[in-house]
Amino acid sequence: MKDLKKSIAPKNSCVIAQLFSKDGSSPANLQVGKGGLPPLERQRRDRFDSTFKQLRQFHPVAPLALERGQAHLPNLQITAPALEFSHRLGSDRLATQSKWFHQHNQSLDAVSEPPHLNRRLSLTLALLLICASFTLISCKREQRQFEPPPPNPNPVITMSELRPGAQPEPPIKNPAEDTAYSLSEGKRLYTSYNCSGCHFNGGGGIGPALMDEKWIYGSEPGNVYATIVEGRPNGMPSFRHKISDYQVWEIAGYVRSMSGQLGKNVSPGRSDDMNAHKSEQTSEKKIPQASGVPKSAEQP
Amino acid sequence: MPGGNHTQKFCGITLLVAATLLSGCGGLQSAVNPAGPQSNHISKLWWVMFYVSTAVFVVVIIFLFLALANGRKRNALAGPGHYAPPELKPLPEGERKKRNLVLGATVLTVVVLFVFLMESFFVGRGLTSDLSSKQGVSIEVTGHQWWWEVRYMNVDASSIFSTANEIHIPVGVPATLTLKASDVIHSFWVPNLHGKKDLIPGKLSTIWLQADRAGVYRGQCAEYCGHQHAHMALWVIAEPAEQFNTWLQTQIQSAVPPANESQKRGQQVFLSSSCVMCHTINGTRAGSNIGPNLTHVAGRHTIAAATLENTRDHLSQWVTDSQQVKPGNRMPPNLLSPEDLQALLDYLQSLK
Numbered sequence: 001m002k003d004l005k006k007s008i009a010p011k012n013s014c015v016i017a018q019l020f021s022k023d024g025s026s027p028a029n030l031q032v033g034k035g036g037l038p039p040l041e042r043q044r045r046d047r048f049d050s051t052f053k054q055l056r057q058f059h060p061v062a063p064l065a066l067e068r069g070q071a072h073l074p075n076l077q078i079t080a081p082a083l084e085f086s087h088r089l090g091s092d093r094l095a096t097q098s099k100w101f102h103q104h105n106q107s108l109d110a111v112s113e114p115p116h117l118n119r120r121l122s123l124t125l126a127l128l129l130i131c132a133s134f135t136l137i138s139c140k141r142e143q144r145q146f147e148p149p150p151p152n153p154n155p156v157i158t159m160s161e162l163r164p165g166a167q168p169e170p171p172i173k174n175p176a177e178d179t180a181y182s183l184s185e186g187k188r189l190y191t192s193y194n195c196s197g198c199h200f201n202g203g204g205g206i207g208p209a210l211m212d213e214k215w216i217y218g219s220e221p222g223n224v225y226a227t228i229v230e231g232r233p234n235g236m237p238s239f240r241h242k243i244s245d246y247q248v249w250e251i252a253g254y255v256r257s258m259s260g261q262l263g264k265n266v267s268p269g270r271s272d273d274m275n276a277h278k279s280e281q282t283s284e285k286k287i288p289q290a291s292g293v294p295k296s297a298e299q300p
Numbered sequence: 301m302p303g304g305n306h307t308q309k310f311c312g313i314t315l316l317v318a319a320t321l322l323s324g325c326g327g328l329q330s331a332v333n334p335a336g337p338q339s340n341h342i343s344k345l346w347w348v349m350f351y352v353s354t355a356v357f358v359v360v361i362i363f364l365f366l367a368l369a370n371g372r373k374r375n376a377l378a379g380p381g382h383y384a385p386p387e388l389k390p391l392p393e394g395e396r397k398k399r400n401l402v403l404g405a406t407v408l409t410v411v412v413l414f415v416f417l418m419e420s421f422f423v424g425r426g427l428t429s430d431l432s433s434k435q436g437v438s439i440e441v442t443g444h445q446w447w448w449e450v451r452y453m454n455v456d457a458s459s460i461f462s463t464a465n466e467i468h469i470p471v472g473v474p475a476t477l478t479l480k481a482s483d484v485i486h487s488f489w490v491p492n493l494h495g496k497k498d499l500i501p502g503k504l505s506t507i508w509l510q511a512d513r514a515g516v517y518r519g520q521c522a523e524y525c526g527h528q529h530a531h532m533a534l535w536v537i538a539e540p541a542e543q544f545n546t547w548l549q550t551q552i553q554s555a556v557p558p559a560n561e562s563q564k565r566g567q568q569v570f571l572s573s574s575c576v577m578c579h580t581i582n583g584t585r586a587g588s589n590i591g592p593n594l595t596h597v598a599g600r601h602t603i604a605a606a607t608l609e610n611t612r613d614h615l616s617q618w619v620t621d622s623q624q625v626k627p628g629n630r631m632p633p634n635l636l637s638p639e640d641l642q643a644l645l646d647y648l649q650s651l652k
Contacts, residue, residue, distance in 0.1 A: 241572060
């Protein structure tokens with residue numbers, strides 16, 4: 001210890017760092033005055049701090065360079081005695097101060113440039129790009145057709161499943177049965193136009209049930225359309241000219257979905273209120289059966 | 301001259317921004333142009349928050365620039381192309397100063413937030429207090445996708461009537477609004493008179509509001525409610541008591557019977573087409589409550605929830621193809637022959 005004190009803390013002043021201008025000439029010296037660097041055994045917090053303060057004013061990176069034992073910086077040279085002093089000092093104070101740099105595995109070269117900026121930047125950008133592409137993908141949704149197609153002037157409507165001849169006509173396709181949106185619209189209209197006033201929520205009351213397997217006037221889309229447009233004996237009114245053509249198809253689609261005739265992928269949304277039966281998504285398909293003339297329609 | 305060009309551009313942008321900001325002042329739909337006791341409370345709260353927040357913002361920016369300047373000074377010392385690391389060995393006196401500064405700022409923030417909290421609390425009390433003591437007009441407002449049903453309540457059942465998208469109130473008399481929703485959550489917001497209040501399906505909420513000066517105030521649905529949420533507006537018309545009573549007496553009446561052949565035919569068209577499935581005209585067989593009540597539709601200033609001015613052209617456009625105006629709305633397109641359409645428009649325009 002005494003050797004060290006002699007060697008690095010001379011009685012006279014000591015140059016501990018040299019600052020070079022850009023062209024490398026005319027170095028400016030940082031000198032520590034009388035007494036030089038503080039003796040090791042007498043290192044007191046304030047003395048030590050004042051030295052470092054001096055160093056920092058001289059050059060902002062100088063204290064750090066001293067701690068890390070690096071003598072060469074772009075325009076700074078730490079002198080040998082100062083370096084040795086710093087090295088020998090090796091106290092826990094220095095250790096804790098430079099711990100942060102050890103933890104981050106950074107050398108002074110790395111300090112000169114922001115750490116891994118480019119890699120981090122590109123990683124962040126890639127992450128953002130992935131997020132954006134996921135968002136864009138999820139933006140794609142079922143297109144809604146708000147402008148209804150013009151009504152078919154001569155719809156082929158059959159009043160019953162029974163028909164003469166051997167060749168049955170191909171069933172009419174209901175355009176509204178393709179999307180869940182139009183079936184949900186049908187569900188809304190079913191209540192709005194007071195279908196539920198007689199058929200209730202499909203269980204029937206004043207009118208026949210719609211959620212069972214019995215179909216008095218046929219289960220094809222065209223049959224249901226005809227029932228709504230033409231009306232049926234004993235109570236079912238005609239809604240000709242009262243309900244727009246596309247809305248009739250939507251209601252007809254919903255009526256068929258009540259007994260599970262349509263796939264679950266196009267089922268309308270669940271009801272907001274409590275429902276007497278299972279939701280349309282979960283109701284199982286009922287095999288349609290012609291049930292003939294209902295009792296109420298029989299001739300007396 | 302590039303310099304002049306720049307200056308011109310800068311002036312233009314400044315003007316544009318100023319115009320945009322100023323267009324919010326003194327508007328028909330503006331919370332800083334209060335016309336009633338509640339909106340007065342709210343705008344006072346807004347100005348207090350505005351001035352305090354502006355001061356906080358300015359102080360924060362000043363400190364930010366000080367910190368930036370400090371960092372630049374250090375970087376300049378580190379030499380070109382290098383950046384100075386944070387000080388690893390902070391000086392104790394500097395640390396103490398910084399700690400006191402942060403502590404002071406924290407305390408100040410808590411105090412400011414507490415003042416805001418108390419102010420907000422008292423404004424909230426002012427808005428909702430003594431609701432039961434308000435004896436004035438009683439109105440029931442129901443939010444539908446995408447229009448407002450307005451029902452004037454009365455102890456005399458024959459004086460109850462329903463209109464749409466237009467609320468008339470007498471000046472200086474409190475109006476109690478009962479808010480309901482038929483499908484999804486909406487929010488009733490007439491900023492000149494009151495703050496926002498949600499309309500929740502299955503729940504009744506009540507507010508009261510009062511207009512201290514006659515005028516027309518715009519309201520808007522303030523809770524996203526579906527495709528045409530943006531086109532779900534309403535007008536509040538505050539008028540002197542005698543004018544309001546005249547309006548009230550008119551509204552209570554049934555619809556005017558058709559006066560000429562064209563209007564008679566129009567009524568027949570209305571009753572025999574899809575109109576009758578959704579709309580009510582008091583005094584006729586039409587009595588469905590799905591769409592707006594049309595008993596006095598010609599007396600309203602706008603149609604389609606304050607989207608279109610109530611003119612013959614707009615009415616015709618709306619009846620024939622409303623999906624062009626408000627895509628996704630509940631009104632189906634109607635294919636009517638030109639004669640039927642003109643007769644229907646004659647009839648609708650006679651319903652004063």
